[in-house]
Amino acid sequence: MAEALNDSGALILFSGGQDSGTALAWALSRFARVETVGFDYGQRHSVEMQVRQGLLTRMRAFDPAWDARLGPDHVLDLKGLSAIGETAMTADIEIETTAAGLPNTFVPGRNLAFFVMGGALAYRRGLKVLVGGMCETDYSGYPDCRRDTIQAQEQALRLGMEWDGRIETPLMDITKAESWALVERIGGKPLVDLINEHTHTCYRGERGARHAWGYGCGTCPACELRARGWAGYVAGEA
């Protein structure tokens, strides 16, 4: 907390999941002004959209300094994404791996669209840093979470808007276990508990059962990844 704050404003791509919740905490610990943006792209479960409001409230309450730094939350309509094609994220079909080797939870162009819309919003709001929770270390095969994709996107935004900004992805090179350790370094065990309790990861939108690693069905790829990361963190692997 004694470190000088970066006075470039930051806009966090914030879905209410573990990764974007961690990215938000990371940003609140280093930027003087932080805003959040979420996207309504016709997700089949609106749990995510409800969870993100609760998480924002808890983050404000966690630290008065964070409350002062955290500006408005924006929600942008991207329902056109679900009109383009059916995936397991937006339609009621089984989660499986496609012939292309990608999970059918992959929404083509989704992260690309998030960054274009987020970049436009950042430009309008005078924010110089876009922050996303993308991670390529143990990613589920999404090509739009790769560092190369993000770097190309940053270049496109800088050129296409003459925007003097950049994209930060603090989780890009770390495992899910290390991601929990990062949260602990930022805000101690109370922040770990907050992120665990109030973020949502499950692809099926289930929030009934509370596991050690948070809520979820426990069997979808997102729950499995989250459970494995938590187990690694608890075992001290991070």
Ligand code: ZN
């Ligand atoms: Zn699940």
